[in-house]
Amino acid sequence: xxxxxxxxxxxxxxxxxxxxxxxxxxxxxxxxxxxxxxxxxxxxxxxxxxxxxxxxxxxxxxxxx
Numbered sequence: 466x467x468x469x470x471x472x473x474x475x476x477x478x479x480x481x482x483x484x485x486x487x488x489x490x491x492x493x494x495x496x497x498x499x500x501x502x503x504x505x506x507x508x509x510x511x512x513x514x515x516x517x518x519x520x521x522x523x524x525x526x527x528x529x530x
Contacts, residue, residue, distance in 0.1 A: 468516040475513045482506035 486502055 467520060472513055472516050475509050475516075479506055479509045479513070482509065 482502060482505065486499065486506075489498055489502065
């Protein structure tokens with residue numbers, strides 16, 4: 466995978482974002498904070514999807530049943 470390090474860093478950021486959301490629930494923070502964090506985490510997911518789409522497709526992926 467060409468962008469392995471970048472993808473792993475983005476996945477770590479997503480995981481951290483989910484942990485932040487958990488702490489926000491425990492502290493009963495305002496809903497606007499939740500929405501902002503969810504949107505920033507969705508952006509990270511979009512970045513990871515973009516990296517994956519740019520990767521070449523292996524022959525085994527083409528022959529999946």
